[in-house]
Amino acid sequence: MPLFRRRTMVNRQADGTYTVEFPDHIRQLLVGLSRQLDGALDNDDDPSMARLFPTAYANDAEKDAGYQVFARGELIEHRREAIELLTKTAEKDSLEEDELMAWMHVVNDVRLVLGTVLDVSEDSDGVELDHPQADLHELYHVLGAVLAEIVDGLSEGLPDDAELDNEMPVDLGDDDIHDITDLDLSDLDNDLPNNDPDDA
């Protein structure tokens, strides 16, 4: 039984919202998992949570301790906000961008914890069905598919490369100068209020 059709399940609309076509059992799964994540966030000593709170200063334990003092609380708070937003919007078929971002955060956070528990490697495509953790591996891959759909949808809301490529080229030939002129014009267009490229 294929869980996912080839058609994309998250699509950006002209008004900047996103239609989400995940089936109910996926939505219920996400709500249940986010609840478990919420319950585990305060477990400082839980090694499966370590991946959610990485080291900032790899070679300086003292500086890193300083970072962790302020960052850990903020990271927990941010994750709780995402969990709350997902829980509130889990049944909606149309999401605002910040709501869909919250879904993305929760799905990725759960994947990080699950991947840590399963100790996945770059090449682990799957396990045999009689593997003691076969269910968790299956869940891990389902979450990967959900995340890929969400990222695919959200990527539709990113600016096109042509609008962003404003780095000064090292070697300025005539062609490059023309390119820069073109980019300046497009940048001006982007500054207009409510300029939605989809309206064109």
Next chain:
Amino acid sequence: MSDIETLEVIEIDESTLIDEDRPWKVIVWNDPINLMVYVTFVLQKLFGYSKEKATRMMLDVHEKGRAVVTSGTRTEAERDVKRLHTHGLWATMEHDE
């Protein structure tokens, strides 16, 4: 003579200043969990990089094990590291050599 002495003092001050402001690099490390499309998206979203540039960085992370994604003062680097941590990327910061 006094001019030369002044110059020497200034030189010492400048080298100290440069040392303190020496830029910090923000590094994203390869990990087996984060999806490649997700890492690319996060780099685009957080730092406004083009898809091409973000993809290049993601591939460096994937193939070489790490990539420098931003650099700046210690405060700027810490801010970027925290944003990357918020998004679940494995990021650290270190002094530019």
